[in-house]
Amino acid sequence: MRPVVGSGYWAFLLCLGVLGALAGCAANEGSPSGSSTAGTKRIIFVTNGDDPFWDACLSGLKEGEKKFELEQAGLSVHRDVNNGTAQGQIEKLRQYATQDDIVAVAISVIQADNLAIIDEMKNLQEKGVQVITVDGDVNRELYRDARQFYIGTDNIVGGRALGTAVKAILESKGIESGGYVQFAGFTDNDNARSRMDGVREALGESYTEKDRMADEMDLPRARDNVRNALQNHPDLTALIGIWAYNAPAIADVVVENNRRDDFVIGTFDAQDLAIGHMAEGNIDVMVVQNPFDMGVQTVRLLKAMIEGDEAVVEEMFPRRGEPEGDIYTTGLRVVVPDESSPVKESLFDPAVVEFMPLSEFRAWLAEYGLTSS
C-alpha cells in the first residue's frame, strides 16, 4: 500500500494560505479601472466574449467614468469579460447577486432567448440592482422586462446598411444574382439575427442566402466556416461578416485561396486587423458601430438610474413608455476604402448613418486613441 498523504499536505495548506493572501491583496484593488475603496459602489459591464471591440468600449467606460465624475459620486465602473458561453454569463450574474456593493449591471446578452440568463437578470433587478443591456439585447418580444433599457446599435438598420452597400458593389460589377453566406458567433443571438435579417432584406430576392454559419466565438472555427462555405457553394458572390472577428477571418481565407476577385466582402465592426485588410483592398465595406460611445452612454445612463436623475433618463429616452422607447441608438458608420467605391453617401439616411472613407475613419480612431471600433 502506498502512502497518499504525508506531512507535505500540511505544507499544502500553507501554500493555500499564501494563495489566499495574494488574492486578498488583489481584493482591495480589484478594479480594472483603478482603485475600489471600501464604500465605493460598483457598476459592472459584462461582455459577451473577448474581442478588441470591447477594448474600445472599455475606453468609453473610462471616458464616461471621468466625464460623469463617478469617483465623486462614490461609484466605479468595471468591465468583466465573459468566456463566450451562456454558462459564463449565468455564473457571473449569480456572483453579482451575492455582492452588495454592485448597484448596476450592463450586459451584452450572449443568447437573446436564454431563460437562465433572463432569470438571473430579473433576480438582480429584484435585489435592487439596475440592469440594462448594451450591444446585445434580450428577445424583446418575450423578455423585455429583464432589463430596463438597451443601448447600442439598431442592428436591423445596421444590417440593412450593410446589405445596401454590398448590393451596390455587386450591381456595379454587373452581378445581378448569386448566393451569399453570413458568418457570426451565434446565429440566434439577438444582434446577429437582426443584422442578418437586415442584410437579407436589403439584398432582396435576387440574391440567395445560402447559409448562416455560427462559430460559437471559436476563431479557428470562424476561418473553417469560411473555408467550408467557399467549397460548399460554388455560386457564391458575397461573404458577410456579422461579428467583429469574422471580418479578418473572411479576408484571411479569401486571400489564402487567392480568390479576392470572386467575392464582395462586407463586414460589421472595425477590428484593427479588418482595418488593415480594407487598406490592402481585401474588404469592400465595413459597417462600424461605436462601442466607445456605448461605453460612455452606459456610464451616463447607469449613474442617472442609480441616483434617480430622471432628467438624464428622459433626455436619453424621450419616448420612454412607448413601443421601442427603451432603446438608445448609438451611431453607425459605413466605411469604404476610398472615394472610388461604388458605395455612395446618397444610399443612406444621413440621420442614421455617417458615411466616411477609411482615411477619415482612421483619423477619428486616432483622435480617441483607439485601434478598433
Next chain:
Amino acid sequence: MTPSSGRLGGRWPLPLTETALLVAIFLVYVGTGLVDPNHTYFTNWQDNAVIILRNTSLLGIIALGAAVVIIAGGIDLSSGSMVAFSATTCAVIMVLFAEPDDKRLVTVSNWGIVCGIGGAVLSGLFLGTLHTWLITSIRLPPFVATLATLVGLRSFARAMCEYVTEQRWGSKAAQINVNTPFFQWLKEYNVWISTAVFLTLALLTWLVLTRTVLGRHIYALGGNEEAARLSGIRTDNIKWFAYCFGGFTAAIAGIFAMADTSVAQPVNLARGYELNAIAAAVVGGCSLSGGVGTVTGTVLGALFLRLVIDAVAKLIKAGADVYEGMIVGVIVAVAVTLTQVGRLMESGRQFFPGLRGTLAIPTLALSAGLMATMGSAKIQWLEGRTILFGAVTGLVVLIGLGTIKVLETIRSA
C-alpha cells in the same frame, strides 16, 4: 487493500487527506470572508452557499465518476464532452416530442421528458461501454480512447443537433433552447435537487467501494491489474462498470447542466469540466496510478475546488476567471507534488537530479516571478513596483530551490 492510508491518531474518524481538506475549506472560507472588503461570506452566506452548492454538486457528480475510473486504474478525459453529448441527446429527443414550430421546447409532453432523460442516461452508459471496448478489446490506452471521444463527441453532438433541428424545424440550429416547464422547475430547485442527487450518488458509490466485493475488485484492479487478473478477478468487467459509471454520472450532470443554463449547447456546455473533475478527485486523494482514493476525499475535493474558485471571484471582484485556471492549476500541481514528497524522501531520490533538475529550478523561479508580477498588478501599495516585486519573488524561489539542490548534491556525494 484499503482506500487510503494516513490516519490521525485517537478516535478521529477521517483520514489525513480528508482532514486536511476540511481544514483547508474552513481556512479558505473564513480567510476569504475576512479579507473580502464586503465580507460577503459572512454578510450574505445564504446566497453564497447556494452558488457553491450548485457548482459543487455539478462538479462533484462528474468527479465521482472520474474517481471510480481513476481508482480502477484508468482515466476518462471525455466526461465534459459526455456532459454536452448527453444534454444534446436529451434536447434532440425532446425536439421530436415538441410541436413542430416550438423552438423553445415549451410544449414537450411528459413522455418526451421521460424519453429525453432516459436517452441521455442511456447515451452515457453506451459511451462507457464504447470506452471499455476500445480499451479492453482494441487495446487502446485509456488516455487515447477517451481523448478520441473528448474531441469527437462534441462534434457528433453538434451534427446531431443540426440534423434533427433541420429535419424538424426546417433550419439548422447549433444549440437548442430548453424552456420546458419541467426543466425550468428543475432549474429553480436545481441546487437542492442536484445536491440531493450528488449526495445520494456519493453514498451509493461509497457503499459500493467500501462494502462490496465489486468495490474491493475495483481497488485491486487499480492497484495491480495483472495480480488482480491472476487472482481470478474478471478485470474487463470491472473496467466496464467503472467507465459506465463515469458515463452515467456525466449524463446525470448533463441533465442538470442543461436545466441550469436552459440550453443544450454541444460545443460549449461543460467545456473543461473533465479536467476539473479529475482535479477534484486528485486533490481529494485519488492516485492517478490507480488503486487509491476515497469518495469522501473526492466530495471534499470538489467542494474545495469550487470554494477556491468562488473565493477568487469574491476577492478579485471583476475578471476573476482570468486567474481561475492558473489557481486551480497551481493547487492541483502543488497537491499532487506534495503527495509525492514522502515517497521521494523515503526512496532517497532527488527533487532536482542532474542537468534536468537544475534547469527546472530557473523555470520554476521564472514562473513564480511572472505570476507574482501579474498578480500584484492591482495592489495599490505595489503600484509602479510590480516588476521589482516579481523579480524579488522569483529570486527567493530561485534561492530556495537552489538551496535544496545544493543540499541534495551534498547528501548524495
